[in-house]
Every structure is written in structure tokens, then in C-alpha cells.
Amino acid sequence: AQSVTQPDIHITVSEGASLELRCNYSYGATPYLFWYVQSPGQGLQLLLKYFSGDTLVQGIKGFEAEFKRSQSSFNLRKPSVHWSDAAEYFCAGGAQKLVFGQGTRLTINP
């Protein structure tokens, strides 16, 4: 069965520091992978997606993610976080339907 795992429930970084959020997937074939961000009480906003081709994908708000088949990972990165990046981040995967990871809550220290 397909599954998506986010090992880190909560991460705190200082403003201006770099960020990496981890995501691991389990699929039989190459999955479609997504990263979403959710602010409290709000819906989901798509940050970026991977279907095929270039394994380093660029998204909105300065985020990028790298698909590594050998590690079954699709980690989200940002070189310098801003206070406004504080939110819940979800990795998701699937083709016919999306399966979500547990989410990682990002806190930014001033």
C-alpha cells in the first residue's frame, strides 16, 4: 500500500536559517509527490510537485524539493526562512488519490 511518512512532527529554526523538512514515501512505482503548506484554520496551498524528469523541483515562496529514488525521499528545502513561513507542512503522494504524511509543524524563532 502506498504511504507517506514525515519523521519530524515539529521543527524550530531561527529566522534566516536554512530549512529541510523530511518526507519518505513507499510506492510500487514512481509516485506523484507534492508538498503543501497549511496555515491555522486554512486550506492547503501547493508549494511544489514532482511527476517525472528533473529530480530537483522549484516551488513557490523560495522552496525546492529533491526526489531521491534511492532513498525514497522527497525532502523540502529553503535556504533562508522567514517568520511568515511558520505553518504546518504536508508531504503527499499518489496518483488516483492523495495520501498525506503526518505533517511537520514549523516554528520560526526571531
Place this chain on the structure above:
Amino acid sequence: GAVVSQHPSWVICKSGTSVKIECRSLDFQATTMFWYRQFPKQSLMLMATSNEGSKATYEQGVEKDKFLINHASLTLSTLTVTSAHPEDSSFYICSARDPSARGRSYGYTFGSGTRLTVV
């Protein structure tokens, strides 16, 4: 871009009553819509997949008689929580897939969610 409108954004109802949540695709035809449930500080759990003109497919453990899904048109899917109880209080989010948007985002667009509180 594709927009999904979800209403209401929040609702409070009395225990035992039914509540209907609407999910509309505003600028595309959604042959498939998805309903998710999210408890506080938790992830999104897929409840069911609705296909226009056919019965919804429910995920394991979801009571189909309690969570009625209707997808009567290509732009509207509804979720009705019947005989709601406090344990049904949650954040419900819909998602619609635009089959023509495969190259952009594989067509998944999310509504803004509905906060249901049953008292």
C-alpha cells in the same frame, strides 16, 4: 488557475441534526472530488472519493450512512454529516481534480475547509 469553493467555512450545529457541506469547482469540471477530515494538529485523512454520476467510494472505517456524499454534477459535490455528534466535530476539506490540468498540478485543488462544531 483552478479554484475550489467550499461552504460554509464554519458551522455550529446541535447534536442529532444534519449538516451539509458544499464543494464547488468554479472554473473547471471536476469528474472526481475527494473529502478529507482533519482533527486538530493531525494530518488529512481521506474519507471518500466521489465520482460524478456514481456512488462514492469510502475509505475503510468511514461510515457511509453517516457521511453521505453526492456528486450530482461536474461542479458540485456535497458531504452531509447525518445525525451529527460531538465526536464528528472536525475540519473537513474537499479537493477536486481537473482532468485537463495534468501538466500543471495533476489537477488537485483544495477548498478552504469547513470547521464543524457539534454541541
